């Protein structure tokens with residue numbers, strides 16, 4: 423039996439970083455997916471194989487070796503969502519090191535630890551082949567880590583005893599609410615291994631899809647009534663969410679009062695975002711006025727993100743370029759490089775967009791658009807294998 427799970431990436435419309443400290447963020451899923459396929463192997467094959475197509479790495483562990491390395495920690499682990507201890511991460515690192523992880527890709531190792539933790543906790547020691555491939559740029563602010571953890575958790579749970587699914591269904595299907603919550607909780611545990619201190623907004627929007635508001639671990643669905651179009655520019659400057667989040671926390675402990683004021687201002691921006699996108703446009707004039715307000719909110723949010731230290735010269739370059747066309751932009755996700763959003767108002771001409779994309783392209787940046795606010799995680803069973 424083979425199962426395939428796909429989980430969407432996301433854009434943060436307002437409130438990244440602030441959300442880590444208990445302030446509101448607004449996020450939306452996008453129609454770019456990470457896809458995980460999981461095939462259980464017969465017991466005599468005795469290996470767990472992981473193929474990470476986007477980063478060009480393959481792993482293969484014998485089940486016996488995994489048991490040997492983890493048994494002193496009390497594995498098989500609890501099959502309910504549990505945090506991975508530091509001691510366990512050290513043992514998982516042993517399993518990864520034995521596969522001669524290339525030094526140049528060492529920043530990607532935590533994703534493999536997250537896989538091993540989710541795998542051994544949810545499926546125990548069943549031999550299997552797991553393949554991951556993604557339409558999302560990895561480590562660029564579009565929630566690749568969350569889409570990875572959500573799609574992995576979904577595929578693993580789909581073939582576990584913790585979830586009872588109708589395997590006769592054909593095509594993509596969604597999870598029931600309680601099952602989706604379980605997927606989300608496991609994905610959060612995976613995100614903790616990759617991020618250190620995730621707020622939970624990324625895995626929640628990847629699991630449940632659409633537009634959400636998120637504060638202090640609590641998700642509220644936002645009924646968006648506005649057609650939103652964003653140009654996404656990938657600066658291709660590599661960055662690491664874990665390090666950026668840690669830097670913001672350090673700045674907060676150095677300047678608690680100033681940072682508190684900034685984070686409060688970001689929360690006010692998120693709240694206004696969610697009010698505006700929920701309102702029904704009565705006519706074109708009303709829609710244009712709301713688009714202008716969202717543009718201003720993006721400019722203010724970006725200014726505040728600069729003040730907490732997560733912008734980057736490449737991001738500022740995108741802002742200045744889009745400003746020449748009177749368009750508002752902000753970074754999305756953790757910043758420090760990665761992707762920038764530019765709001766494309768309904769009545770913008772195709773000619774302006776083409777010129778902007780060409781100019782951004784001349785700096786080596788890559789522009790694309792994505793559908794905003796689609797479904798969350800889905801699964802599909804293949805009965806032929």
Ligand SMILES: Nc1ncnc2c1ncn2[C@@H]1O[C@H](COP(=O)(O)OP(=O)(O)OP(=O)(O)O)[C@@H](O)[C@H]1O
Nearest residue numbers: 530533556561562563564565566567570663755756
């Ligand atoms: N398709 C993938 N294959 C393998 N590992 C992945 C994949 N997608 C994400 N990862 C893991 O997630 C890490 C990137 O996560 P990170 O949080 O830094 O970036 P992001 O999630 O793309 O951006 P943001 O958190 O700002 O939205 C990688 O280093 C890797 O460990």
Ligand SMILES: C[C@@](O)(CCO)CC(=O)[O-]
Nearest residue numbers: 438439620621622755756
């Ligand atoms: C930077 C951050 O706020 C968003 C990353 O997409 C981190 C988080 O919320 O976990």
Ligand SMILES: [Mg+2]
Nearest residue numbers: 565567568663
């Ligand atoms: Mg991430």
